[in-house]
Structures are given as C-alpha cells and as structure tokens.
Amino acid sequence: MTAVKDKAVCIGKRNYSETSQIVTLFSRGQGKIRALAKGSRRERGRFGGGIDVLAEGEILFVPPQGEGTLAILTEFDLQESFTNLRQDLPALPCAEYMSYLLGEFTEEFDPYEKLYVAFVSALKRLGPQCRSELVLLDFELTLLREIGLSPVWDRCSSCGGPLETDAQYLYFSSGSGGMLCRDCEPAIVEKRPVDPRVLQVLQHPETAENTPRKTVFDAHELLSYHQQELAGKQAAVMKFVNQILRKQVLSV
Numbered sequence: 001m002t003a004v005k006d007k008a009v010c011i012g013k014r015n016y017s018e019t020s021q022i023v024t025l026f027s028r029g030q031g032k033i034r035a036l037a038k039g040s041r042r043e044r045g046r047f048g049g050g051i052d053v054l055a056e057g058e059i060l061f062v063p064p065q066g067e068g069t070l071a072i073l074t075e076f077d078l079q080e081s082f083t084n085l086r087q088d089l090p091a092l093p094c095a096e097y098m099s100y101l102l103g104e105f106t107e108e109f110d111p112y113e114k115l116y117v118a119f120v121s122a123l124k125r126l127g128p129q130c131r132s133e134l135v136l137l138d139f140e141l142t143l144l145r146e147i148g149l150s151p152v153w154d155r156c157s158s159c160g161g162p163l164e165t166d167a168q169y170l171y172f173s174s175g176s177g178g179m180l181c182r183d184c185e186p187a188i189v190e191k192r193p194v195d196p197r198v199l200q201v202l203q204h205p206e207t208a209e210n211t212p213r214k215t216v217f218d219a220h221e222l223l224s225y226h227q228q229e230l231a232g233k234q235a236a237v238m239k240f241v242n243q244i245l246r247k248q249v250l251s252v
C-alpha cells in the first residue's frame with residue numbers, strides 16, 4: 001500500500017506499548033486519522049522521542065488496511081509547536097477544547113480543509129492578550145457550518161416563522177436546531193433563554209470584535225451548550241474552559 005503525505009495536528013495520543021503510541025491526527029487533506037506510531041516513544045526514533053499533542057507536522061502514513069484497523073504513521077516531521085499556547089492560562093485548555101470538538105464531531109477520513117485552516121489559525125491566535133472567547137466563537141461557528149449543524153438564528157427553527165423583535169429574552173433549542181418563536185417555545189422542553197444582544201452576535205459574527213467580551217462569551221457558551229446536546233454529554237474540558245473564560249471576561 002502506498003504511503004500518503006499530508007499535514008496534520010496531533011489532537012490526542014496514548015501509549016500503546018513500551019515504544020509505540022496511538023495518535024489521533026487532524027489532517028488537512030484526509031480529516032481525522034487514528035494511527036499507530038511504531039517506535040515513537042524511542043529517544044532516537046523517527047519521531048524524535050514522541051509526538052506532542054497540539055503539534056503540527058508533515059506526516060507520512062499508510063492508510064488502514066481494513067475496517068476497524070489503524071493507519072500506520074511512518075513519519076511526523078515537526079513544523080510548528082505553538083509555544084504561544086503555553087504562555088497564557090486559558091490558551092491551552094481552549095486548544096484542548098477545540099481538539100475535543102474535532103475528535104467528537106468529525107469522522108475518520110472525512111476531510112474538512114476549511115476546518116483544518118480554521119483550527120490552525122485559532123491555535124496561532126490563542127495566547128497572551130488574546131480574546132480567547134472570540135477565537136472559540138469563530139472556530140465553533142466554522143465547525144458547525146462545516147459539519148452541517150449550524151443553528152438557525154434568523155427565524156423560528158420549528159415553524160420557520162419570524163422571531164419577536166422586542167422580546168427581553170428569546171429561546172434557543174438544540175434539538176430544534178435553532179431559535180424558537182413565541183408560539184413554538186412553550187411546547188418545547190429542551191431550550192435555553194438567549195439575550196437578544198447575544199443573538200445579534202450569532203447572526204452577525206463579524207460584529208463580535210466590537211462587542212463586549214461578556215456578550216461574546218455568552219454566544220460561545222450557547223454554542224458549547226448546543227455541542228453538548230449534540231454529543232449527548234458534557235466534556236470536562238468544556239466545563240473547565242467555560243469556568244476560566246467566564247472568570248476572565250467578568251474581571252475586565
């Protein structure tokens with residue numbers, strides 16, 4: 001079988017044996033790849049002592065030979081280790097949170113080039129002086145758009161009717177796939193109230209940069225709720241990221 005060349009970021013790894021690791025990679029051309037990196041834990045191996053999570057490299061791998069089998073990673077040539085992620089507290093958990101989302105919401109060998117570009121760009125932006133909530137919001141909107149699960153923000157996701165314009169609060173339902181109008185809302189149990197200013201950011205994300213941090217955080221937090229409902233579970237990393245970012249945006 002011919003080896004395939006690509007570019008990828010390591011989004012997860014675990015030790016497989018004394019000398020090898022199983023890595024989860026998010027690649028530019030092939031999407032998510034689970035691969036066995038034979039000898040990657042050896043000091044002087046081809047992988048230079050191991051492949052770090054959140055490192056980007058040029059990879060060479062042999063695709064899986066059957067259902068349920070792993071790809072074989074033969075090379076990981078480190079290109080970028082994003083040292084900016086280690087210079088600021090929220091940056092690393094935010095990057096781990098994005099890795100979690102990619103692992104959860106993409107399938108192996110289902111390529112999403114735009115998502116790869118958005119992921120790498122987000123990894124570069126995170127760090128000191130960065131509005132992390134803005135980076136996460138951008139990334140989450142791209143993710144949901146690319147996987148076809150973008151919520152409906154501009155009308156009722158249940159009946160298609162218009163949303164109230166003068167309400168103090170509107171409602172969002174993950175199960176309905178977006179906002180709810182006043183007529184549909186009472187019948188739906190799974191829902192969250194949304195401040196109209198938060199909805200405004202979600203409808204026009206290009207305005208987020210000039211929007212107060214707390215409002216942008218709330219928009220991100222609503223997307224994290226949607227992702228939690230879609231996944232059917234709350235990941236510990238999501239809870240942690242939301243705790244530290246909430247504290248940060250409230251302190252400025």
Ligand SMILES: [Zn+2]
Nearest residue numbers: 156159181184
């Ligand atoms: Zn409706």
